[in-house]
Amino acid sequence: MGIVNVTPDSFSDGSRFLDAPRAIAHGRRLVDEGADILDIGGESTRPGAEPVSLDEELRRVLPVVEGLSSLAVPVSIDTYKVEVMRAALDAGASMINDVNALRGEGTLDAARSSNCGVCLMHMQGNPQTMQLCPQYGDVVAEVREFLAQRVAACEAVGIARERLVVDPGFGFGKSKAHNLQLLRHLNAIASLGVPVLAGLSRKSTLGKITGKPALERVSESVAAALLAVQRGAAIVRVHDVDETHDALLVLAAIEDSTPLNPS
Ligand code: HH2
Numbered sequence: 001m002g003i004v005n006v007t008p009d010s011f012s013d014g015s016r017f018l019d020a021p022r023a024i025a026h027g028r029r030l031v032d033e034g035a036d037i038l039d040i041g042g043e044s045t046r047p048g049a050e051p052v053s054l055d056e057e058l059r060r061v062l063p064v065v066e067g068l069s070s071l072a073v074p075v076s077i078d079t080y081k082v083e084v085m086r087a088a089l090d091a092g093a094s095m096i097n098d099v100n101a102l103r104g105e106g107t108l109d110a111a112r113s114s115n116c117g118v119c120l121m122h123m124q125g126n127p128q129t130m131q132l133c134p135q136y137g138d139v140v141a142e143v144r145e146f147l148a149q150r151v152a153a154c155e156a157v158g159i160a161r162e163r164l165v166v167d168p169g170f171g172f173g174k175s176k177a178h179n180l181q182l183l184r185h186l187n188a189i190a191s192l193g194v195p196v197l198a199g200l201s202r203k204s205t206l207g208k209i210t211g212k213p214a215l216e217r218v219s220e221s222v223a224a225a226l227l228a229v230q231r232g233a234a235i236v237r238v239h240d241v242d243e244t245h246d247a248l249l250v251l252a253a254i255e256d257s258t259p260l261n262p263s
Contacts, residue, residue, distance in 0.1 A: 124173025190232030
């Protein structure tokens, strides 16, 4: 899943793709580099980010959704606002990526009344406060339980399990230790039986390991994507599609190759 941030303030690529033609060109490039899904967002959810008005978010994302939805890959809309979900689906998006896991008013209904895919993400708190003091007893068990409940809430209103993806929400109300614990035990999230999406790309946990600033965290991000896939992730949400795609080709070659039989 290639990231297209149509924002002035995203933590690693803010304002690079703020106008629609540039965002569309970027999305096309990510598809050429191997992205199988494009995720378009008009509001940064980095820690401390200011919320964006509905009108502004619509103004940012709709031309980009329209411009990219004719491509061969599905377009996902990264939003927690029900109006943006509905408008983006009308404009050609086929997936909702909600950091709020369809807990907002009307969002379950918006997803139910279309045939779109849905990503349910775990977050503790909200982007303004989530990194102040994240706390868990057992982070893996609590995130897993939350996601299981959100899957059940979707199924209860008639959103088929086959349409769902779950995401532990790396960096969303989690310390570095919480993020690493979740990555280490991602298989426990995958055991829910719903495809897992992992978003570690350029995140600060990786920067805390290597000391590099966000734009220089490519190797770290590729390593994290590879580790996530090895632990059961079906989708990795990344900025650096070309590099990640190559790394995943190597992994696939190793996992798919028939072991040589010396006899
Ligand atoms: N991370 C970000 C945004 N949306 N969605 C899912 N499902 N999973 C994630 O881990 C996730 C997400 C934050 O990354 P980014 O879009 O690069 O930054 P910003 O929120 O500053 O635009």
